[in-house]
Amino acid sequence: MDKIVFITGASSGIGAGCARKFASQGASLILNARNVNKLSALKEELEKQYGAKIYLLPFDVRDRKAATSALESLPKEWQSIDILVNNAGLVIGTDKEQEGSLDEWDIVIDTNIKALLAMTRLIVPGMVERKRGHIINIGSIAGDAAYPGGSVYCATKAAVKALSDGLRIDLVDTPLRVTNIKPGLVETNFSVVRFRGDKEKADNVYKGIRPLTGDDIAETVYFAASVPEYMQIAEMLVMPTNQATGTIVSRK
Ligand SMILES: NC(=O)C1=CN([C@@H]2O[C@H](COP(=O)(O)OP(=O)(O)OC[C@H]3O[C@@H](n4cnc5c(N)ncnc54)[C@H](OP(=O)(O)O)[C@@H]3O)[C@@H](O)[C@H]2O)C=CC1
């Protein structure tokens, strides 16, 4: 794949999985996250394993000024981004809507909604000009229906669906494509962040079920990116076999 792929939140989980998959297929990658050490280790791995061309662009996606100047700083040969994977995201806590921390929810909303929108706003005009591009947003099954303790997170992922659908409408007269990938249970660092570093609680989320991995979701992202240009995978809901909805899971 002779394309430039920009992945936010590439230092871990689904984003790192996407980096590995696209690198294995010959794409050139711009990798973003805040943790520079993890990004550098991934760059080294992908250069060694696949001879991939990697450009690191670490910044906090919530920082609009940093995002703007990072993108402006890209060398000319890296500016024509073909695929934007809006993946960076998180949740903190499982509090009820009437009890949780507004400060923590600001972080969740700013990352999952406002930063995704800002990256789209910064990168898509160039795609429109070049008449090629694909925006792949990582939504969630959580965007389909709210669940206990997930009110704000679910709302942000419902917003990702609305932003994806809206962008697809706004780009309907262009060759650009928009995809919303909606994973179910995927074992990554996500639950460790959700439970504020409590690894035992995080591990319990995946007890008794075979969860998906970041690499599994990367396969679906790559699939959406690699179908012929006249095809647009608008949405994909991908979950473990023993999961039926955001809350109905059979554990053995
Ligand atoms: N795991 C799951 O079950 C599911 C996850 N998802 C979604 O998948 C996406 C990836 O999550 P997942 O891989 O599971 O979780 P991880 O915690 O493993 O990865 C999250 C990534 O987002 C990055 N990130 C978080 N905040 C910022 C920020 N402010 N600026 C830049 N990067 C940031 C982190 O990097 P760093 O800390 O270095 O900045 C990390 O690379 C999220 O949008 C999540 O909502 C959707 C459905 C299911």
Ligand SMILES: CC(=O)[C@H](N)C(=O)O
């Ligand atoms: C992290 C996710 O989005 C997951 N599907 C969940 O809602 O727990």
